[in-house]
Amino acid sequence: MTTKTTDRSHDLTDDIDVVGQRIRSFREEKGMSLRKLAEQSDLSVGFLSQVERGLSSIALSSLRAVAAALGRPMADFFAQPNSPEKEPEGVVFTLNRAAEHTERVVSGGRHYEMLSARVPGLVLEPMLVYIEPGGVKEEASSHAGEEFAYVIQGELSYEVAGVTHRLGVGDSLHLRSNTPHSLHNDTDELTVVVSVVTPRLF
Numbered sequence: 001m002t003t004k005t006t007d008r009s010h011d012l013t014d015d016i017d018v019v020g021q022r023i024r025s026f027r028e029e030k031g032m033s034l035r036k037l038a039e040q041s042d043l044s045v046g047f048l049s050q051v052e053r054g055l056s057s058i059a060l061s062s063l064r065a066v067a068a069a070l071g072r073p074m075a076d077f078f079a080q081p082n083s084p085e086k087e088p089e090g091v092v093f094t095l096n097r098a099a100e101h102t103e104r105v106v107s108g109g110r111h112y113e114m115l116s117a118r119v120p121g122l123v124l125e126p127m128l129v130y131i132e133p134g135g136v137k138e139e140a141s142s143h144a145g146e147e148f149a150y151v152i153q154g155e156l157s158y159e160v161a162g163v164t165h166r167l168g169v170g171d172s173l174h175l176r177s178n179t180p181h182s183l184h185n186d187t188d189e190l191t192v193v194v195s196v197v198t199p200r201l202f
Helices: 009-029 034-041 045-052 060-070
Strands: 104-107 110-114 125-131 146-153 156-160 163-167 172-176 181-184 191-198
Touching (some): 009 034, 009 045, 009 060, 034 060, 163 172
Antiparallel strands (some): 110 125, 125 191, 146 172, 146 191, 156 181
């Protein structure tokens, strides 16, 4: 299987800006100070200020805390998804063509490429995840749902319930997400993973 190697730097900057701008917009809508948001999300004022100004990206685990403090679903912080193709009444499906634009999201040194449009009634979140080398290891977290990861390029360090598992190309891992877990690319090469999670993140 081949992986696209096109330059994504412009997309990454745009996505980081979108998340930061929406955090600020929702915070101001709610009449909440940056300090109050920091207290409720257990993040520092300085870090949140950098995220709002597009100077730093935010990990999904941290964004969940921000979303909860602001009373917003995760999807509100990202660009609107592609529209699904029209389907016959009673049939629920999406079809993504390789040549079509794919929604992209950036968070904490990871680039998420959505493989499915949003359709009511579908709960899986299929993605290609590009994990930059040398990223900061996140604290293990747990949440509702399930996660599946299949490595197609590089290596991945996946911690589950305090035990670290090294995944290489062709390896996969499937878990209930209420088990504390985290993943990390501790190599000096890009890691690419096919990931499927429930419920949808974005």
